[in-house]
Every structure is written in structure tokens, then in C-alpha cells.
Amino acid sequence: MSVRVLTGGLQTTVQDLGRSGHQSQGVPVGGAMDRTALRLANIVVGNDESDAALEASLIGPALVFDHETLISLAGGDLEATVDGLTVPVWHAIWVPAGATLRFGRPRVGCRAYVAVAGGIDVPPVFGSRSTYLRARFGGHEGRALKPGDVLPLGRPSAHAQRIARELRSDAGKATAARWSVTTLLRPRYSDEVAVRLVAGAHTGALSAASRDALGGATFRVSSSSDRMGYRLEGATLSLRQPMELLSEGVVFGTVQLPPGGSPIVLMADAQTTGGYPRVGEVASVDLPLVAQLKPGDRLRFRLVSLEDAQALYLARETDIAQARTAIALRYSRGQT
Amino acid sequence: MRFTPLGDRALTITLGDAIDEPTHRRVRAAVALIDARRPAGVVDLVPAFASVTVHYDPARVAGDENEPPYDRIVATLDPLLSGVGTNTLPPARLVEIPVCYGGELGPDLAGVARHHDLSPQEVVDLHAGAEYLVYMVGFMPGFAYMGGLPPRIATPRRGTPRTAVPAGTVGIGGQQTGVYPLESPGGWNLIGRTPLRIFDIDRDEPILLVTGDRARFVPITQREFERWPNRA
Numbered sequence: 001m002s003v004r005v006l007t008g009g010l011q012t013t014v015q016d017l018g019r020s021g022h023q024s025q026g027v028p029v030g031g032a033m034d035r036t037a038l039r040l041a042n043i044v045v046g047n048d049e050s051d052a053a054l055e056a057s058l059i060g061p062a063l064v065f066d067h068e069t070l071i072s073l074a075g076g077d078l079e080a081t082v083d084g085l086t087v088p089v090w091h092a093i094w095v096p097a098g099a100t101l102r103f104g105r106p107r108v109g110c111r112a113y114v115a116v117a118g119g120i121d122v123p124p125v126f127g128s129r130s131t132y133l134r135a136r137f138g139g140h141e142g143r144a145l146k147p148g149d150v151l152p153l154g155r156p157s158a159h160a161q162r163i164a165r166e167l168r169s170d171a172g173k174a175t176a177a178r179w180s181v182t183t184l185l186r187p188r189y190s191d192e193v194a195v196r197l198v199a200g201a202h203t204g205a206l207s208a209a210s211r212d213a214l215g216g217a218t219f220r221v222s223s224s225s226d227r228m229g230y231r232l233e234g235a236t237l238s239l240r241q242p243m244e245l246l247s248e249g250v251v252f253g254t255v256q257l258p259p260g261g262s263p264i265v266l267m268a269d270a271q272t273t274g275g276y277p278r279v280g281e282v283a284s285v286d287l288p289l290v291a292q293l294k295p296g297d298r299l300r301f302r303l304v305s306l307e308d309a310q311a312l313y314l315a316r317e318t319d320i321a322q323a324r325t326a327i328a329l330r331y332s333r334g335q336t
Numbered sequence: 337m338r339f340t341p342l343g344d345r346a347l348t349i350t351l352g353d354a355i356d357e358p359t360h361r362r363v364r365a366a367v368a369l370i371d372a373r374r375p376a377g378v379v380d381l382v383p384a385f386a387s388v389t390v391h392y393d394p395a396r397v398a399g400d401e402n403e404p405p406y407d408r409i410v411a412t413l414d415p416l417l418s419g420v421g422t423n424t425l426p427p428a429r430l431v432e433i434p435v436c437y438g439g440e441l442g443p444d445l446a447g448v449a450r451h452h453d454l455s456p457q458e459v460v461d462l463h464a465g466a467e468y469l470v471y472m473v474g475f476m477p478g479f480a481y482m483g484g485l486p487p488r489i490a491t492p493r494r495g496t497p498r499t500a501v502p503a504g505t506v507g508i509g510g511q512q513t514g515v516y517p518l519e520s521p522g523g524w525n526l527i528g529r530t531p532l533r534i535f536d537i538d539r540d541e542p543i544l545l546v547t548g549d550r551a552r553f554v555p556i557t558q559r560e561f562e563r564w565p566n567r568a
Contacts, residue, residue: 020380020391024367025543026473026517029380125537135477135518137537201340201348246355247474247481249382249389251346273384273474281343307404309344310394314405317395 001067003116005149009061009103014120014139014151015113015268016052019128023272029252030130030138033227033268033291034111036316037075040181041115043324044072044092046159046331051119052129054145056112058294060103061145063114068097070117070156070164074181076109076189076292082174090181094167095174109189109292117160121152132269133227162331179330185319187288192218195286197301198309200255202243202277210237214279215303219263223295227269229256230290232299236261239277247275253282253290255301265290283309285316337417339410345394347406349413351420352386355483355511359386360471364548365420375412377405383547384472385481428469430550433515435464435506435528436561442528448491448508460555462486463527468513470549478517478535480545485513497523504529504568506553517543531556531564 005012015038018031032038032055039049054061060078065071073080073089080087082099089112095101103112122129122140131139140149156164167175197214206214217235224231238261250256254266256276265282266274267290282290283304293299338350351366352359366388367381377397382389392409399408437460438445449456468482475481490511498521501507505516507524516522517535534544545551561567 023380023382023391024473024547026475026477026479027543028477126542134520135535135537198341198343201342246353246385246387247472248348248384248387249342249346249391251343251391253343271475272382273389273472278342281341281346284344306341306344306406310405313344313394 001069001118001153003151003153004064004066005145005147006062006064007147008145009056010059012054012056012061012145013131013133014052014122015055015130016128017050018130018268019126022126026272027126028132028269028272030132030269031128032113034075034113034288036187036288037113039320040090040185041072041074041113043327044181045070045115045117046157046163047115047117047119052122053113053115053120056103056114058106058110060112063101065095065099066097068095070094070160072115074113076111077107078112079104079107080112085174087174088176090186092163092167092177093174094164096172099174110294111292116153117156117164118154121154134269159328159331181323185323189289189292191294191297193289193293194300194302195289196283196304196309197255197280198283198306199303200278200280203279205239205243205277206279207238207240213237214301218298218300221293221295221297225295227267229267229270230265230293232263232265237263237279243277245275245277247273250274250278251281253284253287254278255280255282267291283312285312337420341406342389346389346391347409349388349390350386351388355385355471357469360469361425362420363388364425365423366417368425369416369419369423370413373416377409384474428548428550430552431545433530433532433551433553434556435530435553436556436558437528439558442526444525445527448489448525448527451491452489459489459527462489463513464553464555468551470545470547470551472547473545476518476520478543478545480514482513482551485511491525493523494525497521501526502529504531504534506530531561531567533568
């Protein structure tokens with residue numbers, strides 16, 4: 001079982017939930033930018049949440065499925081079609097052998113996740129199949145996909161096989177399941193978002209005006225933004241007095257303040273340590289909203305307490321677990 | 337010792353405020369103490385110059401679920417760390433790193449020498465004569481920040497960083513020295529290059545230097561560099 005790449009798109013990479021346990025060696029966590037989308041894409045095709053899928057950015061790839069299989073799309077809406085027919089985001093989709101998945105223009109967000117039953121089965125590196133472009137390892141040969149690549153697939157789960165049986169059409173046309181990820185679980189992507197932020201180690205060192213700007217100003221995502229970090233334009237922030245800091249750990253979501261005053265939100269491929277002041281960390285539940293922003297899109301921060309951010313985190317984990325259980329129950333006894 | 341939240345799924349334990357060996361030993365001691373017990377929910381530990389960052393999963397932290405996960409993980413870690421400073425650390429390894437100094441492989445050697453009013457050979461003798469300590473690994477896979485540079489060759493970073501420094505290049509940045517494991521942009525003064533692969537994904541242990549290692553640089557000739565077996 002495999003997926004053939006006709007065109008790679010702008011930057012399509014194999015991603016999972018990243019690699020932990022190696023940050024002390026300077027190895028970034030990496031993984032999907034929009035982890036909620038990746039997890040839900042996997043859940044609807046009966047995969048483990050941590051299986052590897054494809055992350056397409058802005059301009060999606062063209063992919064051929066050599067065998068009939070079950071796929072799903074999640075995250076941004078990049079106008080996906082299978083053999084010319086529009087297919088929905090957040091649903092399981094059965095595709096016939098030889099079907100071609102293509103993308104159009106980004107309608108909502110900018111990153112689409114394509115999960116395939118069985119997961120993309122490239123060899124794990126440091127315990128993860130995620131592509132780390134900067135050091136050229138993980139994923140498919142450590143790089144973005146290009147024409148002619150062939151990606152191996154894992155074995156679909158029993159759930160996936162039951163879902164596929166239910167959707168298989170004799171007419172040989174791609175068929176989406178009527179059920180989907182509940183709208184409550186889908187992040188509310190937009191090109192202008194309010195993002196919850198937990199105060200960081202150096203938020204208190206900002207000047208009074210900058211503290212106000214951090215919690216109220218509208219920032220624009222600059223064109224020099226990538227999987228490692230988003231540079232924000234608009235308001236510049238300053239400290240009451242300059243600080244000399246020793247490098248220490250940072251996370252996906254840390255908002256760093258380099259000397260120029262334009263904040264940088266560290267993203268999935270964030271380095272393990274950093275030496276700039278940290279003026280906040282984006283609440284984990286809102287990282288998908290940031291991950292789907294394109295250059296030129298806007299965001300505002302809204303300061304929330306750590307306690308609130310963690311309560312949101314726990315509530316979302318419960319919701320995702322429920323979605324997983326609901327699908328498992330529906331297909332556990334082979335009912336159709 | 338001070339705990340600071342780093343967002344909703346990590347925290348930083350501050351163990352000092354300077355780059356020195358006593359602080360470094362406390363950092364390594366803290367990592368060893370947490371590693372030995374691996375409390376529920378801890379997913380990664382990142383030692384730095386004077387702190388340890390603990391990455392955790394708020395949904396998997398032990399304790400009373402009516403309490404916020406942060407409070408619970410701090411309540412778990414705090415007593416574990418009461419022994420910092422008294423526990424024994426594993427012995428340090430000594431890693432020798434062959435370096436071909438100067439020339440095309442170390443384009444800033446002459447500049448560093450001029451900056452200090454030394455000859456290039458004196459810079460090499462000082463750099464290769466010292467024993468270094470890996471304080472932390474960060475910035476990129478396998479990049480070891482080494483302290484112990486003789487103050488006479490401490491040199492400020494370049495005003496304009498280079499866009500591409502080749503893998504294996506040995507640099508001086510302020511009071512530290514290090515080896516670039518991968519080609520990357522870099523602002524340090526480049527004084528030589530090692531034929532060793534500092535980061536090699538195909539090796540059992542891809543990373544050559546880890547926090548707490550001791551290291552020495554051993555000068556080699558250009559000819560030795562070129563003929564080094566399995567050169568990077």
C-alpha cells in the first residue's frame with residue numbers, strides 16, 4: 001500500500017505529534033503545526049492519534065492512491081477534490097484505487113492534514129516520523145515531498161476496514177462518511193484571531209505601554225515566518241531596561257522578544273533553548289489558530305491565567321477522548 | 337531554587353544565575369534526581385546553563401484533580417529536589433576533538449589573533465591547551481556550549497553573522513567555544529574545523545557531546561584532516 005506524489009505543493013511534509021525525550025541533545029520536538037487537526041484526522045480514519053500524516057501548506061500536493069483506501073482531511077480548507085469531486089474537511093473519505101487527490105486555493109487557514117488509514121509508514125527517527133527540514137531528517141528523506149516520491153502506508157486498523165466497507169461505492173467514486181468530527185471540536189480558524197496567552201517569565205519586565213500593547217494591539221504575521229517561528233509586525237514592545245539572559249528552555253508557543261522589539265511566536269520546529277526575553281506562552285488550545293495563520297493575517301493576544309489555560313487544556317483532552325470513543329463504539333462491533 | 341511556569345505544559349526550575357561549575361553541577365544533579373523518579377506526566381527535561389526546563393502533560397500529572405496541574409507537578413518535583421547538591425553525579429567523559437586550525441577551514445583565526453595582539457599559533461596553543469566543559473546542548477541538534485575558554489582569546493561575536501557555516505566548524509563566541517554540528521547561519525569567529533561528525537543521524541548515538549562532558553581540541557594538519565577516515 002502506498003501513496004504516489006504527482007506534485008509536492010509548496011511544502012508538504014510527513015508529520016506526527018513530534019519527538020520528545022531528545023531536547024537535552026538539542027533535538028527539537030517538531031511535529032504537526034496544528035496538532036488538533038492531525039489528531040482528529042487520524043481518529044476519523046481509525047488510526048492512532050500519533051500516527052504520521054501529511055501536512056500541506058498553502059498550495060497542496062497532488063497525490064495518487066494506488067489502492068482503494070480510507071483518507072481524511074483536517075485543519076485548513078484548501079479546496080480538496082478527489083478525481084475532480086469536491087470532498088469535505090473533517091470526514092472519513094473512501095477513495096477508489098487510482099484516485100487522485102488535488103487541492104485548490106486556501107479558503108480557510110493554510111495547512112491541510114491528509115491522514116491515510118494505517119498512517120504514513122516512513123522509518124521513525126528519534127522516535128518520531130516527523131520531518132525536521134532544518135537538519136534534514138525524519139519524514140520522507142528529511143525533506144518536503146516532490147514529484148515521483150512514493151510513501152509507504154501502514155496496515156489499516158480493524159476500525160478503518162469497517163468504515164471503508166461502509167463507504168465503498170460500486171460506482172468507484174470517492175465517498176465521504178455522513179458523520180464527521182463534531183463542530184464543537186473543530187478549531188475556529190480565521191485570518192484574524194484572538195489568542196489566549198499566559199504571562200511569561202519576563203512579561204513583568206515590559207514597559208507599561210508595552211504590556212498594554214501585548215494584551216491589546218493587533219499584530220500582523222510577517223512574511224519571514226515558517227515552521228520554526230512567526231515574526232509579528234505592528235506594535236513593537238520594549239523592556240523597562242535591557243536584560244542579559246542565559247539561554248534556557250523554550251516551548252512551541254513561547255513569545256520571544258528580540259532586541260528589535262518585534263515579537264516572535266515559536267512554532268512546532270522551535271529550537272530547544274533560547275536566550276531572548278519571554279513575554280508569554282500561547283495557551284496550548286489556541287496553537288491551532290496560530291498554526292493556520294498566513295503571512296499578512298492578524299492576531300491579538302488576550303492574557304489569561306495559567307489555571308484557566310490548563311483547565312481549557314484538560315477540557316479539550318476530554319472532548320477529544322470522547323470523539324475517539326464515539327467512533328470506536330460505532331465501529332467496534334462491525335455495525336454499519 | 338525557583339519554579340516558573342513556561343506556558344501550560346512546561347516549567348523552568350532556576351538553580352543559579354551565572355555560568356559556573358557549581359551551578360552546572362546543581363543543574364545536572366536536578367536532572368539526575370528527576371530522571372531517577374520520572375514522575376507521572378513528565379515528558380522531557382532540558383538542562384541549560386542555570387536551569388532545568390521540565391516539559392509535562394497536564395492531563396497525566398498525579399495528585400488531586402481539583403488542584404491545577406501546575407501546582408501538582410511543582411508539589412511533586414519540589415521534594416524530589418531537596419537533595420540537589422548532595423547527590424553524586426556520573427563521572428564525566430573526556431572527548432578529544434581533532435581540529436585543523438586556520439586557513440580556509442578557520443577563516444577568522446588571523447582576525448582573532450590580531451584582536452588580541454597574539455600570533456595565530458598562540459591562539460591555537462591557547463585554544464588546544466585548555467580543557468572544556470559542555471554546559472548545555474541547544475540551539476540545534478548536538479550544538480554543545482563549552483565553557484573554559486582562556487580569557488586571553490575570548491572574542492566578541494561578529495557584527496554580521498555568516499549565512500552558512502559548514503558542519504564541523506569550530507568557533508569562538510564571547511567566552512565560549514563550540515562546534516557547529518550542521519551547516520547553519522552563525523555569528524561566531526571561525527578558527528578551524530574538525531573532521532569528526534558531531535551530529536550523525538546514522539550513528540547509534542547521533543550526538544557526539546552531551547551536557548557534562550569534558551572536551552579537548554587536538555590540532556591536526558590539513559593533510560590529516562583530508563585523510564581522516566569517514567570524514568564529515
